[in-house]
Amino acid sequence: MGLFILRRLGVMILTAICLTFIVFWLTNLFPKLEVLAKTQGNFRMSDEAVVSYLDNRGYMQALPVKYGQWLGVVPGYVIEGSDGEVRAKCERNAAPTEDTPTFCGVIQGDWGFSTVAKEDVANVLPTRLGNTGKLMFWVLVVMVPGALIIGVLAGMREGSRTDRSLSTVSIIATATPEYVSGVILIALFATPLFGMQYFKGTATSAMDDITFGNFFLPVMTIAIYGMGYIARMTRASMTEVMTAQYVRTARLKGVSFPNIVMKHALRNALIAPFTVIMLQVPWLLNGVVIVETLFNYKGFGWELVRAASNNDIEMLLGVSVISVIVVLMTQLISDIGYVFLNPRIRIS
Amino acid sequence: MTNKTLTGAPLHSAVGIYVKDANAGKLSRREFMARTTALGVTSAAAYGLLGLTQPAAAAGHAQQGGTMRMQMEVRALKDPRAFDWTQMAYVTAGWLEYLVEYNSDGSFEPMLLSGWEVNDDATTYTLSIRQGVTWNNGDAFTAEDVARVITDWCDSEAEGNSMAGRMSALVDADTGKAIEGGIEVVDASTVRLNLPLSDITLIAGMSDYPAAVYHSSIDRENPANTPVGTGPYMIESNEVGVKAVLVRNEGFEWWGYAEGKGAYLDRIEYIDYGTDPSAWVAAAAADEVDMTFETVGDFVNVFETIGYERSEVPSGATIVIRPNQAAEVNGIKPYADVRVRKAIAMAVNNEVCLELGYANQGIVARNQHVGPMHPEYADVAGTPFDPEGALALLTEAGMQDFEMEISSIDDDWRKNTTDAVAAQLRDAGFNVKRTIIPGSTFWNDWTDYPFSSTNWNHRPLGTQVLGLAYRTGEAWNEFAFSNAEFDALLDEANAIADADARREVMVKIQQILVDEAVTILPYWRTIYRHAKPGFVGWEMHIAYLPQIYKIGIAA
Numbered sequence: 001m002g003l004f005i006l007r008r009l010g011v012m013i014l015t016a017i018c019l020t021f022i023v024f025w026l027t028n029l030f031p032k033l034e035v036l037a038k039t040q041g042n043f044r045m046s047d048e049a050v051v052s053y054l055d056n057r058g059y060m061q062a063l064p065v066k067y068g069q070w071l072g073v074v075p076g077y078v079i080e081g082s083d084g085e086v087r088a089k090c091e092r093n094a095a096p097t098e099d100t101p102t103f104c105g106v107i108q109g110d111w112g113f114s115t116v117a118k119e120d121v122a123n124v125l126p127t128r129l130g131n132t133g134k135l136m137f138w139v140l141v142v143m144v145p146g147a148l149i150i151g152v153l154a155g156m157r158e159g160s161r162t163d164r165s166l167s168t169v170s171i172i173a174t175a176t177p178e179y180v181s182g183v184i185l186i187a188l189f190a191t192p193l194f195g196m197q198y199f200k201g202t203a204t205s206a207m208d209d210i211t212f213g214n215f216f217l218p219v220m221t222i223a224i225y226g227m228g229y230i231a232r233m234t235r236a237s238m239t240e241v242m243t244a245q246y247v248r249t250a251r252l253k254g255v256s257f258p259n260i261v262m263k264h265a266l267r268n269a270l271i272a273p274f275t276v277i278m279l280q281v282p283w284l285l286n287g288v289v290i291v292e293t294l295f296n297y298k299g300f301g302w303e304l305v306r307a308a309s310n311n312d313i314e315m316l317l318g319v320s321v322i323s324v325i326v327v328l329m330t331q332l333i334s335d336i337g338y339v340f341l342n343p344r345i346r347i348s
Numbered sequence: 349m350t351n352k353t354l355t356g357a358p359l360h361s362a363v364g365i366y367v368k369d370a371n372a373g374k375l376s377r378r379e380f381m382a383r384t385t386a387l388g389v390t391s392a393a394a395y396g397l398l399g400l401t402q403p404a405a406a407a408g409h410a411q412q413g414g415t416m417r418m419q420m421e422v423r424a425l426k427d428p429r430a431f432d433w434t435q436m437a438y439v440t441a442g443w444l445e446y447l448v449e450y451n452s453d454g455s456f457e458p459m460l461l462s463g464w465e466v467n468d469d470a471t472t473y474t475l476s477i478r479q480g481v482t483w484n485n486g487d488a489f490t491a492e493d494v495a496r497v498i499t500d501w502c503d504s505e506a507e508g509n510s511m512a513g514r515m516s517a518l519v520d521a522d523t524g525k526a527i528e529g530g531i532e533v534v535d536a537s538t539v540r541l542n543l544p545l546s547d548i549t550l551i552a553g554m555s556d557y558p559a560a561v562y563h564s565s566i567d568r569e570n571p572a573n574t575p576v577g578t579g580p581y582m583i584e585s586n587e588v589g590v591k592a593v594l595v596r597n598e599g600f601e602w603w604g605y606a607e608g609k610g611a612y613l614d615r616i617e618y619i620d621y622g623t624d625p626s627a628w629v630a631a632a633a634a635d636e637v638d639m640t641f642e643t644v645g646d647f648v649n650v651f652e653t654i655g656y657e658r659s660e661v662p663s664g665a666t667i668v669i670r671p672n673q674a675a676e677v678n679g680i681k682p683y684a685d686v687r688v689r690k691a692i693a694m695a696v697n698n699e700v701c702l703e704l705g706y707a708n709q710g711i712v713a714r715n716q717h718v719g720p721m722h723p724e725y726a727d728v729a730g731t732p733f734d735p736e737g738a739l740a741l742l743t744e745a746g747m748q749d750f751e752m753e754i755s756s757i758d759d760d761w762r763k764n765t766t767d768a769v770a771a772q773l774r775d776a777g778f779n780v781k782r783t784i785i786p787g788s789t790f791w792n793d794w795t796d797y798p799f800s801s802t803n804w805n806h807r808p809l810g811t812q813v814l815g816l817a818y819r820t821g822e823a824w825n826e827f828a829f830s831n832a833e834f835d836a837l838l839d840e841a842n843a844i845a846d847a848d849a850r851r852e853v854m855v856k857i858q859q860i861l862v863d864e865a866v867t868i869l870p871y872w873r874t875i876y877r878h879a880k881p882g883f884v885g886w887e888m889h890i891a892y893l894p895q896i897y898k899i900g901i902a903a
Contacts, residue, residue, distance in 0.1 A: 034792055042430045042508025046823045049507045083505065093569065117588045118424045118570045191633060192654065201630030204619060207590070214634070296621050296631075298590050306589055 005332065012328040016321055023320050024067050027313045033059050036311040040115055056081030057093055070112060070317065072105020106321070112314030116306060121318040124303070129322065131207055132292070132299035135222070136284045138215065143223040143230065144277060150227070151234020151273065156261055158239040167235065173228030182221040182294045190217060203295040218295045222288060230276055237272040241265045271341050278334035282327040352393040354463025355476050360387040361468055362846040367397050369848060378454035379723040382808055383847050385455040386551050388465050394455060410884050410900025415615040419628045420641040422620040424588045427568040428560040429501060430508030434805075434892040435641065437557035438618060440571055441894035442581030442594035443484065444560035447475070447494065448551055450808055452661050452890040454723075456551055460489065460561055460578060470548045470845045473541040474534075481603045483563055485576045491533045497561050498541070502526035513816055513824075514553030517543045546843030548850075549815070552808040557893055580604060580611035580897060592618045594896075604897060610885065612900030623759075632656065632880075639879035639886055645707055645760050651878040659887040662711060662874045664721050664806035664813075667762055669754070669769045670867035674828035675798035682752070683798065687745040689865035692752075693731040695738035695776035696769055701870035705765025710873045715865070716858045717818070719872050721890075722810035723847040728858040731865065735776035742778065755783040755800040757790040766801040769868060795826040802826060806891040810854065811841050818866065827866050834860050 026032070036059070037050040045053070054060050058069075058077040068074030069089060076089030078096055088096035090104035092113050104110040111121040154166040188194055190201030200214040241247060242265055250260050289301035300319070307315040338345050352359055363384055370380045377398070384394045395402040421435050428444060431437055448464075449457045458464070462478040481489040504512035504524040512519055518541065520527040532540045541550070553559065563576035572586045580602035581594040594616040604611055619637055621627045625647040631637045633654055643651055643658075652658060671683035671692060683689055698712045713719055714730030742748050752773065756766035763784060770782045794802060807813050815838060816822060820830040837857050844850040861867075877888035885898035 031789075031792065035789065038791055040424075040426070042432045042510065045508050053507050083507075116424055119588075186630060190630060197633070200634035200636070202621065202627060202634050202636060204621065204631065205634075205636050293622065294627075296627055 008328065008332050012324065015328065016324045019320050019324055020317050021067060023316055024070065024313070025063060027311055027316055028059070028063055028066065032311045036115065036313070039310050052082045055079075056083065056085070057087060058089060068105075070105055070314065072103045072107035072110070075102045076104050111318050114307075114312050114315040116310045116312040116315065121315050124315070125300075125318050125322065128298065128300045128303040131297065132285060132288060132301065134210065135218065135288060135292075135297065135299060136281070138219045139222045139226070139284060142219055143226045143280075146223070147227040147230035148234055148270075148273065150231040152238055152261070152266070152269070154231065155235040155238025155269070156242065158242070163235070166231070170228035170231040170235075173224045174232065175228075176225065178221050178225055178290045179294065181224055182217070182291060185217050185221055186294075201295075203297040207298060218291050218297060221291050221294075222284070226280055226284075230273055230280070233276045234269065234273040238265065238269040241269040244268075267341065271338070274337055274341060275334050278330045278337070281330045282323070285323065285326050352390065352396075353388045353465070354390055354458055354461075355388060355465050355474075357388065357465050359389065360466065360845070363387060363389060363397070365846060365848060370398055375723075376720070378721060379725075379847070380454075382454035382456070382723045385457070386466075386548070386808075387845065388463060391451075391453075391455040391457055409903050410610065410612040411903040412612055412900075413614050414612070414901040415617065416613050416639070416883065416886075416899055416901075417617045417619055417637045418639050418641060419621050419631055419637040420618040421623065422586070422588055422590060422592045422618055425571050425586070427506070427508070428562055428566075428571060429506060429511045429558055431558040431560075432508070432510070434557050434894065435618075437560065438641075438894040438896065439583070439586065439592045439594070440560055440577075441579065441896050442583060442616065443575045443577030443579040443597070444562055444571070445577065445579045446555060446559055447561060448555040449895065450552065450555035450891060450893060452887070454721075454808070456555060456808075460494070464551060466551075466845065468845065469843065470546040471543045473543070473550060475539045475541070477537045477539065478603065479537060480606075481578055482601070483576055483578055484582070484597055484600045485563070485565075487563070489578055490536055491539045493561070493563075494539050495531050495533050496564060498531050498539070499526050501559070502530075511553070511558055513822075514556060514559070514812075515550070516815070517545055517547035517550065545839070546845070548842055548845050549809050549812050552812060555808070555893070556891070578603070581616065589620050591620060609897060610900060611897040612885075613896075616896060616899075625760075629654070632878075638883060640877055642888070642892070643876040643878050645709075648707075648709065648876050648878075655881070656878040657881050658876060658878055660874050660876045661888050661890045662721065662872065663890045664719055665804065665873045665875055666713065666717070666719075666869055666871065667705075667765055667801055667803050667873075668717070668826075668867045668869050669756075669766055669799075669801040670827050671752075671799045672795075672797065672826065672828050673830075675796070677753075677798050682747060682750055685745050685747070686864060687741050688747050690731070691738040691742040691745070692773065692778075693865040693868060694734045694741065695778065696772045696868050696870070697733045698730075698868070698870035700772060701765050701768045701868075704768040706761050706871060706873060709876070710871045713869050713871050714862070715867055715869045716861045717804075717813055717867070717869050718810035718854065718858055721806070721872065722808075724810045724841070724850045724854045726851045726855040726858055728855055728862060731862055735772075739777045748777075749779060751779045751781050752799055753781045753783055755785055755797045757801075758784050758786050762801055762803055765870065769801075769870075795824070808891070811838060811850075814838055814857065815842070818861070829864070829866050831860060831864065
């Protein structure tokens with residue numbers, strides 16, 4: 001088990017390095033740097049000004065050098081600019097002092113500086129992650145029990161009226177993307193159009209203070225989409241278990257139906273949905289992009305979009321590292337979780 | 349009223365002519381205000397010269413205190429000289445103020461200056477610094493500060509510094525810095541600007557939003573880090589893309605309180621709801637904001653249905669859809685031929701562009717980039733709408749089979765207007781391809797697209813945009829328009845303080861723009877803002893200037 005986790009950690013670090021290098025390479029292509037210079041300098045800046053801007057701030061160095069600086073294995077640049085000012089990477093482009101460290105990279109615990117937020121990535125990301133975390137928590141609270149109940153109810157008696165109606169509902173839910181259901185929900189429940197203005201069509205105020213009114217619609221928008229999917233998985237797994245030999249034996253022995261479902265079928269039926277639920281966590285992290293943008297809730301997905309559109313290099317790298325960690329961690333948890341759900345599986 | 353001018357000096361020689369013209373109906377009130385106040389006449393006296401009394405400021409009915417929440421994009425701050433979005437100035441306006449204030453009625457009012465005098469040929473400007481102003485760190489505000497900031501403005505080497513363009517008369521072409529002896533500190537309260545050539549746009553340039561006056565300790569990467577200024581508010585938080593909060597700077601005696609200038613609110617919050625107007629409506633319906641920064645297109649009516657009040661002002665904000673004369677497409681320069689450009693202008697009906705592109709919320713323009721809101725506007729006929737003649741002209745130029753590619757950004761009104769132009773060209777029988785470029789990359793080569801659209805904001809004087817965008821070799825000259833006669837006429841116009849005499853030159857300038865068919869400029873936009881009932885002083889500003897100290901809650 002220990003070795004397994006160690007190996008997984010190794011894979012995680014390797015993946016993170018590969019992924020960040022790709023992100024780094026793409027964000028450092030010259031046209032992207034031009035975007036960066038123009039958003040930071042002036043939208044209507046001349047080409048010469050763009051080059052001098054990039055030169056003075058170390059963006060024109062060789063790619064491996066820049067990547068090494070970000071990682072913290074190459075000393076941070078100190079450049080005397082064409083405007084006579086000296087800028088050091090480790091001083092956030094201010095003049096270096098005696099205390100300026102030579103290295104400032106991820107290895108040293110310095111995640112870099114967000115050019116858009118004008119703040120350290122390490123200050124911004126936790127806030128965004130916290131916001132998305134709250135959203136994810138409430139989505140999981142609504143989605144998982146709801147989906148499991150629907151799935152189990154539908155799968156208990158395959159082909160019954162309950163099964164067919166619940167299946168239809170979950171198929172519709174899965175087939176409706178968030179940008180459709182979100183807009184419909186806002187139109188129905190957050191505008192005076194239909195006289196049902198019970199909730200708020202924006203979750204901006206939820207960043208400070210979550211209330212039922214401002215958080216219900218974003219949570220439901222994501223939950224409805226995910227719920228249908230998990231419910232379908234649970235149903236499939238449940239129907240399979242209900243036809244298994246041991247369940248039939250139990251029924252022939254006269255065990256009551258609720259007892260069969262609760263004590264014999266459920267645990268085995270939960271193996272497949274468990275994987276799906278764990279897969280939903282990294283999906284939630286990046287997949288909330290649409291909902292966070294729609295409801296103006298400034299979380300991780302929103303930050304990803306903002307960093308990408310402004311070519312905020314160090315922020316994007318931070319987002320990538322965290323995404324890799326979350327994806328691989330949830331994989332690890334689901335692998336370990338299997339062992340407890342199905343003792344026949346051994347991880348060595 | 350004892351003094352008619354800000355400094356107590358006699359009236360400028362041109363003022364008498366303006367009064368005569370205004371009474372004869374040759375000058376609109378806004379033109380009159382802009383001309384006379386730019387020459388140092390107080391706005392009350394300017395109204396008086398017309399036999400009117402100055403309208404009472406609505407802010408007189410505001411109560412002290414309260415909070416205002418505005419929907420606005422919260423952008424990262426930078427060196428004020430390089431501001432390219434007014435939204436940035438709305439945040440810094442809490443503590444950074446301006447020398448001169450431009451108002452929607454066309455007048456210029458002194459702020460950190462107490463007045464100015466301009467000599468007859470507009471080559472010497474004498475600026476009087478307001479007495480009794482202090483920085484919020486306790487330093488006195490002096491003539492040295494003003495001279496330092498103006499010197500900074502003239503530094504055309506500084507990346508993104510657009511003030512250098514506004515101060516171009518003071519910039520030495522060789523060094524890219526302020527000319528020797530151009531900025532002269534006469535005494536503690538007077539700065540004199542000695543210009544080598546006449547320039548009447550200088551005071552107007554000082555009122556624009558990148559012209560904030562900052563302390564020498566400013567952090568140019570992020571001014572919010574060192575919020576030293578002369579204004580009544582202090583920044584509490586500035587989270588880019590999320591929210592910025594200004595609070596009253598307690599314990600600081602702002603000079604404006606004594607002048608009865610306002611700063612009524614205790615707290616101003618700017619909340620970012622992104623760029624989608626439907627999200628702004630959702631925010632308003634959820635009572636999370638009190639007013640919008642700007643309302644565009646169909647949303648003007650939507651806000652009214654939820655009970656918001658409307659403020660509108662016809663402005664010089666506009667769009668140009670222009671062919672680039674130097675652009676090369678497949679080895680030829682299609683738009684270098686004046687017949688091709690003329691054909692394009694003839695094929696487009698500007699009224700249709702206004703209707704389809706901006707929901708008729710504005711007035712039709714004549715492709716001249718000078719409009720009736722400018723003091724020196726001359727009534728020069730535009731290009732006639734004649735699609736058949738256009739095709740004939742295009743055929744004559746041998747370009748009837750050439751495929752024109754028209755690009756635009758992917759937003760609402762700019763995209764729609766460009767669509768309307770493309771559709772009309774197709775109707776006239778032109779071969780047109782339409783390309784839409786996402787906002788994140790559009791500005792990368794905005795001056796180089798062969799045929800594309802760009803928006804321009806209102807400027808107080810007609811010659812300002814012409815100098816910024818149409819003069820040979822200017823950085824923002826997206827038309828690649830180069831015409832020696834035009835450049836010479838523009839210099840001539842900028843040397844004439846008397847706007848009537850200037851209009852005679854403007855006739856020629858505007859005629860050149862029509863004859864050369866430099867651009868399609870279909871309409872002047874009326875701009876809108878909406879607010880929840882109960883606020884005063886929040887009206888939309890003609891040039892989006894951040895006059896937040898005027899906003900208050902109605903008493």
